Amino acid sequence: MSAQALTQPISRKSTTTQWEFWGRLLVVPYLLIFFIFVLYPVGYGLWLARHPDSYVRLIEDPIFYRTVVNTLVFLIVGINLKMLIALMLSGFFVQKRWWINVLSLLFILPWALPSIPTILSVRFMLNPEWGVINTQIFQLTGLDGPNWLNDPVLGLSLAMLMHIWKSLPFWTLILVAARLSIPGEQYEAASVDGATEWQKFKFITWPSMKTIYLTSTILSMIWTLGDFNSVYLLTGGGPADMTHVLATLGIRYLRLDQIDLAMASIVVAMPFVLPLVFFMMKRLSK
Amino acid sequence: MKKLTLKGVATEAKLLLIGIPLLIWTLIPVYHLFLFSISTKDSATSGHLWPVHPTLQNFEFVLWQKHFYLNYFWIQMWNSVFIAVSVGFLTLLISTFAAFAISRLKVRGGRTVLNLALFTYFIPAAFLAVPMYKTMSQYGLLDNQWALILAMITIASPYSIWVLKQASDKLPLELDEAARMDGATPMQLFWMVYLPLMVPSLVAVGTYSLLLAWNEYLYAFLLLSKENTFTVGVALGNFLSADDSPWELLMTTGLIYALPPAAIYYTFKRYMVSGLTAGAVKS
Numbered sequence: 001m002s003a004q005a006l007t008q009p010i011s012r013k014s015t016t017t018q019w020e021f022w023g024r025l026l027v028v029p030y031l032l033i034f035f036i037f038v039l040y041p042v043g044y045g046l047w048l049a050r051h052p053d054s055y056v057r058l059i060e061d062p063i064f065y066r067t068v069v070n071t072l073v074f075l076i077v078g079i080n081l082k083m084l085i086a087l088m089l090s091g092f093f094v095q096k097r098w099w100i101n102v103l104s105l106l107f108i109l110p111w112a113l114p115s116i117p118t119i120l121s122v123r124f125m126l127n128p129e130w131g132v133i134n135t136q137i138f139q140l141t142g143l144d145g146p147n148w149l150n151d152p153v154l155g156l157s158l159a160m161l162m163h164i165w166k167s168l169p170f171w172t173l174i175l176v177a178a179r180l181s182i183p184g185e186q187y188e189a190a191s192v193d194g195a196t197e198w199q200k201f202k203f204i205t206w207p208s209m210k211t212i213y214l215t216s217t218i219l220s221m222i223w224t225l226g227d228f229n230s231v232y233l234l235t236g237g238g239p240a241d242m243t244h245v246l247a248t249l250g251i252r253y254l255r256l257d258q259i260d261l262a263m264a265s266i267v268v269a270m271p272f273v274l275p276l277v278f279f280m281m282k283r284l285s286k
Numbered sequence: 287m288k289k290l291t292l293k294g295v296a297t298e299a300k301l302l303l304i305g306i307p308l309l310i311w312t313l314i315p316v317y318h319l320f321l322f323s324i325s326t327k328d329s330a331t332s333g334h335l336w337p338v339h340p341t342l343q344n345f346e347f348v349l350w351q352k353h354f355y356l357n358y359f360w361i362q363m364w365n366s367v368f369i370a371v372s373v374g375f376l377t378l379l380i381s382t383f384a385a386f387a388i389s390r391l392k393v394r395g396g397r398t399v400l401n402l403a404l405f406t407y408f409i410p411a412a413f414l415a416v417p418m419y420k421t422m423s424q425y426g427l428l429d430n431q432w433a434l435i436l437a438m439i440t441i442a443s444p445y446s447i448w449v450l451k452q453a454s455d456k457l458p459l460e461l462d463e464a465a466r467m468d469g470a471t472p473m474q475l476f477w478m479v480y481l482p483l484m485v486p487s488l489v490a491v492g493t494y495s496l497l498l499a500w501n502e503y504l505y506a507f508l509l510l511s512k513e514n515t516f517t518v519g520v521a522l523g524n525f526l527s528a529d530d531s532p533w534e535l536l537m538t539t540g541l542i543y544a545l546p547p548a549a550i551y552y553t554f555k556r557y558m559v560s561g562l563t564a565g566a567v568k569s
Contacts (some may be wrong), residue, residue, distance in 0.1 A: 008496065022472035023393025026383035031399065033380065037418065037440040038406050044424075045417030055528055056307060092304050103305055105552075107312050112551035114501035114536045117540025121319040124533060132318065135333020173559065219408075226410025228504045233523070247412035251504070254416050262416045269413070277408040284448075285397075 049263035058264045066243050067244040067265075074245055075221050078160040082168055083217045089168070090175035091205075104256040111169040119162055123149070126158065152242035155162055155235040159243060163230040171216055179205065179211045215283055225269060313387035319544070322537035330534050344538040353535055353553055355525060358513045364518040366500055366543070372439040374496030378488060381443045386476055390462055400451060414505060416439075419508045433509040434517075438502060442444035442495035449494075453487035454480070489557040497547050518543040 020055070059062055093104050110118065124147040125131050134145035149155045186204045228247045231237065237244040237252060244252065246269055253262035322330045324340045325457050346352070378395065384403070388396035418437055419428075427433035457480075465475045481488070510516035511514045525536040553560065 004339075004523055019391050019472050020393065023387040023396070024389035026387035026391070027396070029380045029400050030384040030447065033403050033436070033440055033443060034406065037421075037436060038402075038409075038414070041414070041417035042409075043422040044421055048417075048420070051446070080532070089304075089308070092308075094299065095301060097301065098303070100305065103309055105555075106309065108551070108555075109312060109316060112497065112548055113544045114519060114547060116503050116519050117319055117544045118315045120522065120540060121315045121322070121525070121537065124322070124537070125315075125318055126433060130331035130333065132333045132335065139333065146342070165311070169312075174535070222410060224410075226412040227497065228412040228415075232525075236526075247410065250412060250416050251508070254419060254479065254508075259420055261415070266416060268412045273410070277405070280408055281401065281404055285328070285401060 006079075028147060045259075046267070048260050049267050051260065053089070054264040055268070058261055058268070061261075063241045063249065064265070065216055067246060067249045069088075069267075070243060071108065071225070071245045073156065074160055075162070075224060078163060079217060079220050081160075082164045083171060083213065083220065084282060085164070085172040086175050086216075087169055087209075087213060089172045090179050091201075093172065094179050108169045108173070110166050115166060115229040116233060118166075118231060120160060121174050122158075122165075123234055149223050149235050150239050152193055152239060155239065155243045159231045159234050162223065162234050163227055167220070167224075171220060174216055175198040175209065180207050182208050215280070222273060222280070225273065255257045296410070299336060310351060316544075319537050319541050323541045325534060327534045330537075344451075344534050345542075347535055348538050348542060349561060353532060355521075355532065356531065356539070358521070359518075359539065361514050362516065362518045362521050363543075365431065365515060366519070369435055369438070369506075369517060370500040371495045372435045372498035373442060374492050376435070377439050377442045377446050377495035378492045380439065380490065381446035381450055381491060382449045382481075382484070384443075385454055386480055388447075389451050389454040390457075390475070390480060391472060395526065400447065403444035403447045406440070406446075407448065411441060415504055415508055418505070422509055427509075429512055429515060430514055431510065434506055435499075437505045437509060438495070438499040441505075442498050446491040449491055450484065450487055453484060457483055457515050486557050489554055490560070493550060493554045494559055500547050 009085060020235055093100060093107075125133050128134055128145065128147040128150070131148075133148070137143065137145035146154065148158060182205065184246075185198055190200050190204060225245075226247055230252060231243060231245050231249045232251070235243045237248050241252075249264045251267045253259070310434065311440055320332075323344050324337050324342065325334070326339065326341060326343065329338045339524060348356055348359060351357055380486045387393045388400055393399075418440075422437070425433075427436070461479055461483075464473060465479055470478070501519070502517075503523060506517045507520045507523055510520060513521070522536060522540055522543065525531040525533075
């Protein structure tokens with residue numbers, strides 16, 4: 001007994017240090033990645049964007065104003081539309097039918113497939129001369145269809161639809177998981193009380209889903225700021241650079257070797273992004 | 287058996303009214319891709335909704351590299367495989383180590399490491415690409431496949447760490463205590479107790495990072511610019527720059543490029559869905 005009492009603190013101390021040693025060693029690979037490929041690049045990028053002159057030039061660039069408007073429309077209209085559809089579809093996918101299970105397998109395809117072949121496929125469909133959509137319009141009505149991607153409003157709307165096509169499955173999946181975690185008895189009890197479908201949604205579904213719905217919307221907004229493919233591969237930012245969003249504008253400046261403008265265009269988004277990131281960090285690290 | 291009632295029929299009709307448009311919406315771009323790949327150029331560009339004279343000629347052209355756009359097809363395919371597998375493996379290694387250290391070894395400062403990872407997770411990908419490109423050029427890694435591999439590890443590992451940390455927090459603490467009592471070293475605990483229990487989440491994270499790397503376009507096209515080093519995705523993007531591109535071959539290549547991720551996704555779907563929805567948004 002006394003011997004044990006004597007040895008125990010010592011052995012515990014030695015194991016603690018061993019465990020602490022391995023713990024530190026095992027986080028080193030990730031920390032190296034973080035410092036070399038996140039912290040240093042971000043710090044260096046901010047340093048490159050330090051001159052007020054870069055911001056003046058950015059704001060004077062006629063493309064910039066249009067880009068900001070496009071980005072806001074993309075986030076406010078596009079994302080909210082997507083999340084609203086995802087919310088409704090989550091109610092559809094929790095229905096128990098064999099064919100809905102099959103459909104849900106196919107529905108996930110856009111998310112699993114790489115963007116480039118599918119977006120290029122849509123781009124060809126929309127080709128004004130030989131794309132399948134305008135050829136069909138001509139065959140059915142004898143009229144020429146619109147020059148889809150050569151119209152800034154149509155082009156941006158189609159890019160938003162492309163984004164929705166690609167990421168709707170993911171968010172629907174998240175909201176289906178949230179719906180499935182609501183206990184079924186609540187709905188049964190409501191049915192007994194004669195509640196309508198709308199009342200069930202309003203008093204049972206929505207209260208238990210609104211937090212995850214809000215979080216998903218915010219997360220989707222942050223990520224969509226980085227969605228380069230939906231715009232670049234569909235419209236390339238054109239016609240006349242009128243369908244750019246911040247993601248494609250930054251890369252455009254980078255390709256033109258104007259890194260300070262590229263970084264400035266990212267920095268101007270920070271007052272919008274950082275509060276959202278801060279909110280998400282607080283929520284997830286609870 | 288359910289009784290056929292008027293209300294029941296109305297419900298089914300309403301569900302079909304959502305389901306059928308949804309199916310069409312989902313499949314149109316994929317069907318169009320497929321349609322192009324089995325059509326001749328003339329047939330593909332004349333706006334038919336069905337294949338008029340289906341042919342496998344395009345596949346022959348792509349697989350036998352019979353067009354100068356496709357001279358490097360198999361090399362690019364190999365590049366995509368090499369990059370995706372490297373990213374999948376290394377991300378798994380790095381993030382499992384980190385999650386184990388944070389969640390099981392309770393390393394001091396583990397919370398901070400997790401927060402750094404979470405912060406990285408929230409940086410929009412196209413925003414990080416700009417300074418990343420610049421620093422990769424400083425490191426002398428431009429046009430080196432390791433630039434893309436390291437960039438994709440940077441993007442994939444935060445989420446992987448997060449998902450793995452969530453999963454390992456759920457393992458009972460008694461396991462570690464029992465192992466410690468038996469005098470196991472941390473690495474013995476890691477290999478013999480921790481890894482076997484974590485297999486479902488490891489599959490989810492490995493698949494996630496592999497698909498992320500295979501499907502990536504932006505970073506690949508920024509960091510790699512030589513025909514024999516870049517991936518199939520970049521090659522597809524390069525078709526766009528020319529006016530006389532053979533579209534039917536581009537679409538066929540795209541279809542071939544899209545098949546492996548679809549196959550991998552459906553094979554590991556069970557793990558993917560549970561692992562990813564659990565981690566994505568904490569309710």
